[in-house]
Amino acid sequence: MTGLLTSARGPSFGIMTAPSQVAYQDVLRVWREADRIPQIEHAWLFDHLMPLGGDPNGPTFEGWTLLSALAAQTERLRLGVMVTSNRFRPPAMLAKIAATVDVVSGGRLEFGIGAGSRPDVTQARREYEAHGLPFHDAAHAVESLAEACTIVRRLWTETEPFDFKGDHHRLTGAFCSPKPVQRPHPPIVIGGQATPTLRVVAEHADRWNMPGGSTDVAIARNTKLDQLCAEIGRDPAEITRSIVLSASYDRPDDTRHAIRAALDSGFSHIVLGLGAPYPTKVARWVADTFIAPFADKN
Template sequence: MTATLASAGEPSFGIMTAPAQVAYADVLRVWREADGIPQIEHAWLFDHLMPLGGDPNGPAFEGWTLLSALAARTERLRLGVMVTSNRFRPPAVLAKIAATVDVVSGGRLEFGIGAGSRPEPAARREYAAHGLPFHDPVHAVGSLAEACAIIRRLWTEPAPFDFRGDYHQLTGAFCAPKPVQRPHPPILVGGQATPTLRVAAEHADVWNMPGGSIDKAIERSTQLDRLCEEIGRNPAEITRSIVLPVSYDRPRDTRHAVRAALDGGFGHIVLGLPAPYPTEVARWAADTIITPLSGKTTAPEPRNHR
């Protein structure tokens, strides 16, 4: 069966380490530490080929390659990319990559996908730099909807099939090995524009709000409810997820944001950890941010925090 990110009524907490302006050893250290902390249930990377902040020519690791390496070095954490740009890889290739990571991880993949970067210069330059087309939003969302359908079929159908869509055409499409999880890894669709929410209403097990205010997140979640009802789907079938930035210096502010998100119906919380990562930052996040929300005491702030 497909594993779920959170049981009904029980929030789940994870961390996100953007794989840019950091070393592999630093990301690995945080993930391996988090792997031994039960309060942290999932961990995430992002999918950008160049940095979005800091030195524009600094290091940025390819997300799915790094995810596979981290999957091989962890044992418990559920893991994923928050979220994969559908503009970077053909969907059949992405389905094969994701199935491989699910096998490597022993069935721990959470499959995050979105339409791709918004057209800010810092994000858009990575497409030109890698010879990738940057289509308009209508094309991007239409391609995303077809990609979700293709990937699900590749993970579940036992025989090759043809696909003739407006954006993708496949002949004899097939994926082997299949993912470990049955019927397939959970599909997380990220984004906040209404067309993307329509894709989430149809295809997502989890919907992620990528950022912004809690009020905006709640408004978008309500819109997702309406879109689900339009197609006859129970909105409660879709777990609500949000990424919230962590402040090492102001943990109380982070806790307040998390509490507001929980109260707003978001049961899947991803704590964005800014680099450089303090010593034992995963333990600090669990003790200082996560545990107090269940009524326990806080821990000291992390060593070497900025």
């Protein structure tokens, strides 16, 4: 079995509600509804501090704070941030935050992380300057991500304090308590498509997320990940393939075609991005319109 094959258990479907240009009660309404619909297995937020579209001064909630609130308000959904910017928080602090959310959720966290926004995304770049955060080049960001994955995993699994001396992160007496509920640790989901990031995926990820894009690009990146796994002697089938697709309210056939193409290309973890404002009973509509047609075909 290779990474291009669909999971033996069949595909899993989830939703993403970007916590921007929306009210908390609107996001909560959708997640509570989805929590009652078994076909929707997971739900996600994104990690930006300012809007990427619409009113540039509109509301955007901090992803991990909101995720913890939603974890306390749901019972079944697996949940996460797709994906956390490693540029925003020191990795040891992020490990503590994520462990807390896993405890609050009763062991439902999917730990999403990535290198952070690309330098050419103007709307994203401004949030770093606005919050006093450094914005290093891509090479620095990917190297930092690799160290962060090592640090987070060690904090979640090691029973004694340890020191860490990397090129980008230094820790003395690092320790995380309480540990996450999940053993050995929550699944690590790494998002991105550049080859340097895929090398980090090959080494550290339980799941890889392709952040949208054309089917042809997704297939090419999927194949590249298989090659990188082979280079380090890892079975590519150990890494579930995930993709974010837009859930079109006006052109549902387009979304269904995109889902079919993704499944045929080996992406068995489908995240459907919902645009705001969210229609009434949107989670039920997503399940009936986009998930049900594939339930008996894989």
